[in-house]
Amino acid sequence: MSAFSTRMTKARKVSIAGTTAAGVAALTFSLVPGSASAEPETVKTAQTTAAQASIAKQESAAAKKQAAAAAKAHAHAVTHDNAVAHANAVAHAKAKANAEAEKKAAAAKAAAKKRAVQQAASRATARKPVYANNLDGWIKESLSIMKKHGIPGTYDGLHRNIIRESSGNPKAINDWDINAINGVPSIGLLQVIKPTFDAYHVPGTAKSQYDPVANITAAANYAADRYGTIDNVDSAY
Incomplete structure (x- = not known):
């Protein structure tokens, strides 16, 4: 190999080496910016995840x-x-209790009233005098009734006229006078005819001329109307 070739070879090697170094440098330069741009993406993703979690x-x-x-x-x-x-x-229970209490109170009041009436009747019955079933008893009972109805008369006036008219016989009948002839004989203790008895009958007494008390009170009522009182009668009336 010539000196020129040797120089050319060295120069080429230097050139190739320079080119290679430049390439490596270029590659290295291109990779560095790439790494720098990847780091913000990682941070941004972490921040997004944290925000979503929050x-x-x-x-x-x-x-x-x-x-x-x-x-x-x-x-x-x-x-x-x-x-x-x-x-x-609670309100329903209270209302029900009040209704039952009022019902019981009303029943108790009615029962008390009934007892009072019964007791009053019992007292009245207990106080009611018992009269003998004879002339004395009939006159006394008649006087009690006459007093109640405002009919005047005394025991003596009644007794005197009864003895004269019937001798005290409540069943005595006069069958011979004009009244008997006309079909309405005088009957009873004070010899009362039927029309007079009916007209002067005293309420509360029997409706029979033969009843002693009814006969006496009707006759006394008639005598009071005609003569002022039975005491003023001394003969047939």
Whole structure:
């Protein structure tokens, strides 16, 4: 090999080496910017993930808070409904108890009133005098009834006229005077005819001329109307 060739070979080697070095340098330069641009992408992705996690955490907290509020509202509604139901039940029970109490009070009042009436009747019956079933008893009972109805007369006036008219016989009948002839004989203790007895009959006495008390009171009522009182009668009347 000539010196020229040797020089050419060295020069070519230097050129190739320079080219190679330049290429390596260029490659190295091109890789460095690439690495620099990849690092921000990694940071940005981490930041996005962190933001999403924060949002998810906030949403979860809000959901829990909303659920808690809903549960509290439901519990309050249930408590209110229970309170209303309890109040209604208490009011119903109270109204029922009051109605039963009023019913019992009314029944007790009615029973007390009935007892009072019965007791009054019993006392009246107990106080009612018992009259003998004879002329004395008939006159005394008649005087009691006459007093009640405002019919004047005394024991003596009644007794005197009874003895004269019937001798004290409640079944005595006059079958011979003008009244008997006309078909309406005088009957009883004070010899009363049927029309007079019916016209002057005293309420509360028997409707029979033969009843001693009814006969006496009707005759006394008639005599009071005609003569002022049976005491003023001294003969047939």
